[in-house]
Amino acid sequence: MRCDEIQERLVELLYNERGTPTASAELQGHVNSCPDCQKELQELEAVRSALKTWKDEPPLRTVAGLVAPAKVVPIRPRFSILKIAKYGAVAAMVLLAFLALSNAEMTWNKDGFSFRTHLLTSPVLANSKYYNKDEVRAIVREVADDSEIRMMEGNRVMLLRMMEYIEQDMDARLVRAQHPRNQNRN
Amino acid sequence: MADVEETIRRFLGGDVEAFDQLVREWEAKVFNLAWRFLGNRHDAQDVVQETFLSVFQSLNQLRDPKSFSTWLYRITLNHCRANWRNRSSNLSLDECVADKEGEEKGLSLASLVAAQSRDPLETVDLVRKAMMGLSQDHRMAIILKEYLGMSLAEVAEVMDCPLSTAKSRLYHGLREVQKNLKRLLRAGMQ
Numbered sequence: 001m002r003c004d005e006i007q008e009r010l011v012e013l014l015y016n017e018r019g020t021p022t023a024s025a026e027l028q029g030h031v032n033s034c035p036d037c038q039k040e041l042q043e044l045e046a047v048r049s050a051l052k053t054w055k056d057e058p059p060l061r062t063v064a065g066l067v068a069p070a071k072v073v074p075i076r077p078r079f080s081i082l083k084i085a086k087y088g089a090v091a092a093m094v095l096l097a098f099l100a101l102s103n104a105e106m107t108w109n110k111d112g113f114s115f116r117t118h119l120l121t122s123p124v125l126a127n128s129k130y131y132n133k134d135e136v137r138a139i140v141r142e143v144a145d146d147s148e149i150r151m152m153e154g155n156r157v158m159l160l161r162m163m164e165y166i167e168q169d170m171d172a173r174l175v176r177a178q179h180p181r182n183q184n185r186n
Numbered sequence: 187m188a189d190v191e192e193t194i195r196r197f198l199g200g201d202v203e204a205f206d207q208l209v210r211e212w213e214a215k216v217f218n219l220a221w222r223f224l225g226n227r228h229d230a231q232d233v234v235q236e237t238f239l240s241v242f243q244s245l246n247q248l249r250d251p252k253s254f255s256t257w258l259y260r261i262t263l264n265h266c267r268a269n270w271r272n273r274s275s276n277l278s279l280d281e282c283v284a285d286k287e288g289e290e291k292g293l294s295l296a297s298l299v300a301a302q303s304r305d306p307l308e309t310v311d312l313v314r315k316a317m318m319g320l321s322q323d324h325r326m327a328i329i330l331k332e333y334l335g336m337s338l339a340e341v342a343e344v345m346d347c348p349l350s351t352a353k354s355r356l357y358h359g360l361r362e363v364q365k366n367l368k369r370l371l372r373a374g375m376q
Contacts, residue, residue: 008350008357015331015338044357047364051332053309054317059217060231063238064209 003037006030010037014044191251198246209238212255215334216262222329223266225318229273236265259334259344263326270322316366324359331356 009027031037098104103118131139190211196204216237220230240261248257317325323345330341342352 008354011338011353011356011360014360043364044360047360047367048332050309050313050367051317051328051363054222054313054333055310056214056218056333057221057227059213059234060227062210063213063235064206066235 003030003034006037007040010041010044013041014048190254194245194248194251194254205242208241212258213238216258219259219262219329219334220266220269222314222317222333223263223322223325224269225314229269233262233265233269236269237262240265256340256343259330260346263344266326267322312367312370313363315370316363319366320359320362323355324362327352327355328359328363 006027010031012027013031031041099117105116105118107114190208193204193208193211197208213234217230217234220233220237221227224230224233237258241258248254317328320328326345327341330336330344331338336344338352338356339349341356342349345352345355347355
């Protein structure tokens with residue numbers, strides 16, 4: 001044990017308070033065998049004695065009666081409505097933040113109230129009511145096929161109508177060719 | 187201590203006399219703490235008034251009436267520090283040494299105490315000057331321990347620091363007082 005290591009611990013020997021751990025035997029042993037530390041302890045004792053010469057004095061005047069007003073209203077605990085509202089607002093913000101972070105899902109319908117959270121998971125991946133990529137592709141393909149069929153069907157109907165118009169037109173020309181007099185009269 | 191608790195309860199119940207009783211019981215201790223920290227009686231008296239005003243305004247926030255003394259000294263310490271900061275100037279040790287009033291000639295530190303019976307006022311003046319030359323933390327640790335008779339644990343609690351820090355402040359504070367006293371004695375011998 002070196003002197004500079006135990007300097008600050010000399011106050012343990014200096015005061016040796018009741019109710020606190022006493023200075024260790026190692027510390028006491030070092031001081032007993034070290035003239036420098038013994039001298040230092042004596043110097044500290046001398047400083048303490050010098051300090052004791054500065055005695056207490058009475059205050060210049062009493063402040064009793066100056067600080068307290070003439071009449072004191074009983075002080076109630078400081079749990080006002082304002083304070084409760086403040087704590088309530090903070091609690092509500094914390095709750096909302098938790099619900100947002102946990103992807104909370106609340107429903108209230110004729111079946112009653114339900115509450116679910118998806119901690120650390122994405123609701124899109126976890127919930128089967130959403131389409132995945134393959135399902136979306138199948139739907140698009142189906143819609144495209146359907147559109148093509150409809151378009152082809154439309155073209156077929158249009159061609160049939162055109163054929164009907166052409167046939168009707170040809171019949172009309174044949175009729176006019178068979179009755180030229182009627183045609184000249186007009 | 188039970189009396190203090192009872193007095194506090196009476197005050198919180200609206201008894202104005204109870205607060206005056208509290209002031210009368212504790213103002214001397216607060217005054218002497220502030221006087222030794224600031225080195226000036228009039229500033230110390232201001233601190234007493236500010237401290238008890240703070241106590242009056244916030245006594246209902248004291249959770250445990252048993253810790254009243256610690257709480258009171260902590261408030262006093264805060265007002266002392268504020269008062270110290272707001273001063274236009276604080277005497278340095280050099281200025282104290284330059285002040286020839288209260289010189290103690292030809293005495294070693296050990297004989298200083300022995301000289302007390304011959305000229306106690308001069309001895310006290312030297313001690314006061316030596317204390318004023320300390321840092322605020324060292325001075326406060328010495329006041330709490332030596333003059334208010336607190337335990338090391340209570341000193342740490344009032345100063346809001348670990349026990350080891352309180353011990354360190356006390357040790358270095360005492361060493362500084364020793365150094366300052368020797369310096370003042372040497373200056374007195376010249």
